[in-house]
Amino acid sequence: MTQPFADAALAPYTVSEEECAAIAAAIDTDELVELALTLGNIPSRSREELAAAMHVHDWMKAEGFRPRLVGATPERPNVIGEYGGQGIPVHGGGANLLFTAHLDTESPSGIAEHDRFRYRESTLADPEWSKCWLDEEGRLRGYPVSNDRGPMSCFLIATKALKKAGIALAGKTWITACPGEIGPEPIEEFSGIAYNGKDIGAHYLFHHGGVAPDYAIAAEGTDFGLTWQGCGYALFKVSIFGQGMFTPILDAPEFAAEHPNPIYRLGAVIDALHAWGQDWERESVMETLSGAIHPKVQIASVRGGMPIDFGAGTEVCALYIEVSLSPRRKAAEAMHGITAAMRGLDLAGFEVEPVVVRHGFEANPAEVAPLVGAVAAATQLTRGEELQPAHPVYSSMWRDHNVFNMHRIPAVTTGMPRWRPTGADLASSALVYALTMLAICGRAEGGPASDGPTSVYGDNESPF
Incomplete structure (x- = not known):
């Protein structure tokens, strides 16, 4: 008999239709849309998350969720609020659940000297990078x-x-907002804490945020699907060496492969890396109960020579190749493969260096089953349909459920439609989340949770 993807009966607490109706009635769709648009219209590129973080903090404080700020730097804090955690469970539940989402947004860097090497002017002018609105069809843009x-x-x-x-x-449910999920990464001259991404976000929150969840959910767009696995990635710098030659005395060879300038060898190197990448993608496909993973490979950038010093070509150029790592593959495997591909070329010399390494992770299916069951039960109550595995694209990228699965906290990613959601989509997702909170944490005796202190921090914030 095939094991089901999601068994709603495994939810620790069974949410009644009456409870579902009461929670649904308490969700104000207009308020939800307004909050999403307000937050979305606060500029929050990577390394510029503070204003958005403070808005979330102030919202949590006004609603009585006792937020605190925990950050590696004052400019890029994690925001941590909480609800529940004081009562005696009624008919099951009692586990602690953490929700996380990231404050930074995919966008050009805002550094003109960088962005003009990556984007066309028309792309930089796209208003959806930084502005959000409700369009004429009732869909949220941005x-x-x-x-x-x-x-x-x-x-x-x-x-x-x-x-x-x-x-x-x-x-207890912890509700958290983190910086740095998208990036950047400290590389070469762009190094130091100013360029840290993931390390000061959910990683920092897990170790220093005063949280100890039994389960975690990375709230991201998945078109209401769910997965408990995710890819990591590695960035390899592939340096190619040659010989600088003063241009006036250069006798250019007939064939590019014989040129002393290593830039002329890039065609053969790209072909070799592309062929290796296609093999890596085919060999890395995973099919599990949680769905499929399709890791991908792409050359991300190229550096070579110095345009202000152009009299003698260059002796060094480099390609930077991004390699997705499924939860069952390591960066070392990719490095060996890239090195072998490079050895097959006629080059004066080369070097392969892993400049970024983040492995992927997956939850233990048995350990994550109660959480998946809770989301399945919530999906059935909310949407009248069975929970489905997320599309492979959502399990083939980094999301912060990886941080928790890395530390043996069963974690999933699940959420609203990723592209152009409606207000009804957001309300549906909010109800799924609320019912999941109840199904995991369980209902406490004695009515509403107290607004009193529920953590070692008391009523005093500990920003850093």
Whole structure:
């Protein structure tokens, strides 16, 4: 008999139709859309998350979720709020659940000297990089809403709905907003904490945020699907060496492969890396109960020579190749493969260096089953349909559920439609999140949860 993807019966607490109706009635779709658009319209590129973080902090404080700021630097804090965790469970539940979403948004860097080497002017002018609005068809536009302040708004309003409906949680739900999920990464001269991405986000929150969840959900757009696995990635610098030659005395050879300038060898190197990448992609495909993973490979950038010093070509140029790492592959395997591909070329010399390494992770299916069951039960109650595995694209990228699975906390990623959601989509996602909170944490005896202290921090914030 085939094992089902999701068994709603495994949810620790069974949410009643009456509870579902009460929570649904407490979700104000207009308020949810307004929150998503407000957050989305606060500029929050990587390394510029502070204003958005403070808005989330102030919202949590106004709603009684006792937020605190925990950051590696004052400019890029994690925001951590909480609800529940004081009562005696009624008929199951009592576990602790953490929700996370990221404050930074995919966008050009804002550094003109960098962006003009990556984007066309028409692309830089796209308003959806930084502006969000409700269009004439009732769909939310703007990349910040899609990734990731729409899903963030959904679990914020979900928590408010539980409180508004007077439903106390026996276990605790942490609601968190993190910087740096998208990037950047410290590389070469762009090094140091100013260029840190993931290390000061969910990684830092896990170790220093005062949280100890039994389960975690990375709230991201998945078109209401779910996966408990995710890819990591590595960036390899492939340096090619040659000989500088003063241009006036250069006798150019007939064939590019014989040129002393290593830039002329890039065609053969690209062909070799592309062939290796296609093999890596085919060999890395994973099919599991959680769905499929299709890792990808792409050359991300090229550096060679110095345009202000052009009199003698260059002795060094480099390609930077991004390699997706499934949860069952290591960066070392990719490095060996790239090195072997390069050895087959006629070059004066080369070097392969892993400049970024982040492995992928997956939850243990048995350990994550209660959480998947809770989301399945919530999906059935909310949407009248069975929970499905997320599309492979959502399990073939980095998302912050990897951080928790890395540390043996069963974690998934699940959420609203990624592209152009409606207000109804957001409300549906918020209800799924709220019902999942109740199904995992369980209902506490004695009515609404107290607004009193529930952590070692008391009522005093500890920013850093």
